[in-house]
Amino acid sequence: MLQAIATLINARWIIPVEPDGLILEHHALAIQDGRIVALLPQDQAAACFTPETCLNLDGHVLIPGLINAHTHASMVLLRGLADDLPLMNWLQNHIWPAETRWVNPDFVRDGTRLAIAEMLRGGTTCFNDMYFFPEVTAAVARECGIRACVGLIALDFPTAYACNLDEYLSKGLALHQTLQTEPLLHVAFAPHSPYTVSAPALERIGRLAEDLGLPIHIHVHETAAEVAQFQTQHGCRPLERLNQLGLLSPRLLAVHMTQLEAAEIDRLAEVGAHVIHCPESNLKLASGFCPTAWLDAAGVNVAIGTDGAASNNDLDLFGELRTAALLGKGIAGDASVLPAARVLRMATLNGAQALGLAGETGSLQPGKAADIVAVDLSHPETEPMYNPLSQLVYATGRHQVSDVWVAGQRLLADRQLTTLDLAEALQRAREWGTKIRAGHSA
Template structure:
């Protein structure tokens, strides 16, 4: 049988089945999909590939799924560091966005983020930001997979004047994008404290009708929870439940403030949690009780958040921090194993987005979203367990090659759809504008 590509790797970690590691194995790819996984010798006996890629120092994993981003905020990285969330938002980020966010800002910031994510092994990102049509356009242009958030606020911004306008523009964008192979959409109401009840009821109705997921910041800080309790006597999570939003299509981002009762209740809804450990630590927002959530049966995915509150979009680092933080917070060294951390960064993210039939693991029939990590570097020697080395020792600079739907987007550390020098030039121009130079 003739096929497009065989990728031979020193190790392959398919994620499904869990904890399996294949040695001297091949992934067979045709028409952008995985056809087979088998040992190198058998692959070349059974298939006639148009191309063979030999990665004899690399471990091959599924593409990483960054389940919560504000991609264009790459241009705001480092603009307001070492501040708590509400101070950071109200006195620095929102004023900067009000002054500078435009289609050009989102285009250039998204390109910068895509370059960073691809070079770090991320093949799919779940975004929430203004001008989502531009984010989608840039993702399509550069070949990365994206779930684009149809944002909703109560108040006017540069993208829309009120909640109804956000919803109508979002619905129109969903309709335009619904046939794009690499693009999906979610409703993305910003947070309980920025969206009132009636728009949230409409989000629920439209999401049900269109079978879309919903992506929202929830229980990010103690202040958010306390303020809602003082105003209504209920927590934000209770309010969302009363509005009918908490279903298996709901992604709650952050969730740093959870009681045992809330964990049990949320598990029953089938909702997902997107854990952003580095951003939460940097803003001193708190710790999501990941070990308890996983034990309760909640699907926990990983996200970096925006580069303005994290300063990078490095999913390998996020995996490591998530595993180590879960052990420290729970007091249990076995909490969140290396295998669980990798699953959180791949398959769990795909499940949260409703894309697990297509991505998140290396199984025949799934899309060929592949990431190769070179473990021959001295920092990851010796290799007793390649899975543990990926999670606990490897850095994003060891990502050598990336494919999305079988198309190579990173070739021996070189991006194939983006010009780094040109990107640096655009970033420098925005730096000058934002600093008033």
């Protein structure tokens, strides 16, 4: 007797990510109740299932939804505002003043909608965010149906969001409590960095993270100047400060990490910490180079993020895949490191592992949530076809993403967003652009 299911997708290829490098040809993926039921040859699927919806994607590859492991989503409204500047000049003289003037719940709401539209159209099904008004980010993610880890932001100085550490943490803990029953939404503590959050504050956050079992998402070792200044002021490198405070653990998501010594890489591997690599943002700000090949070889889990669109200037994980692979090879001086399968894993399963979601997403396995991306490889840019996995990393553009599912819900259908009004999101973004442009030039 045929089993009734919600959706059956017949695809030319399926790359489940687990096991590494596996490419299934002429297979089907079955979905029921938001979860993957089976991956099997198409003729067997026809004999087993009767779907409500059946899609035949003869030129497509199915992959797990991409996981953007470091974003400042609503900063998409500042895209292109202050380009071609080094990090601290960019931050202190342009971005922080703009945030002080403009960031409020409406800014975060409209910016997050635009960011989610861009991410879904590029195959991202989960993002790990760090920004102000995280409750607004969570609300927008919920209404759009995307998976998200929302950062409980903390800083040593007052902002439009909170006056002091107590208020940052109070608001964050309240949000954590509110989201307990949300299946697609999670939280992480998000102290900005060791140079903007004091040692006592970081120690307090570390204790809370341990008690609640939450990740700690933080910028670390982003530039050589930052590390040198911290060492002058505190007598140790930032990563050593985190080690002294007990924050080096499997809960740590250390973003950027462009300045690493061999002993630090060994320590990260020893404690099971995660590194979030943002190759294009680091290149654009000339921040340095994350030694991804050495981290990977040492056994450190490396995931990939875009950073915010204000410093990237996009939220395109397909672009990050290619850049991460090529940059990693160039830095290592070895063309064989970071092969395509490994880099795709960094943007899927490794991201899920960093966020504590590997049992739920990151690979196409029966029982996991149906977070799936269909990519059309019949475009001129990806023909002829020798190896679809290599084509994904080295040749594919985000415009080739045709369909996206999160927990079985089709959020992008033949390039059309189904839960988000794109025209409205664009109109609101243009209105913000007009206001910010006038204020920035005043």
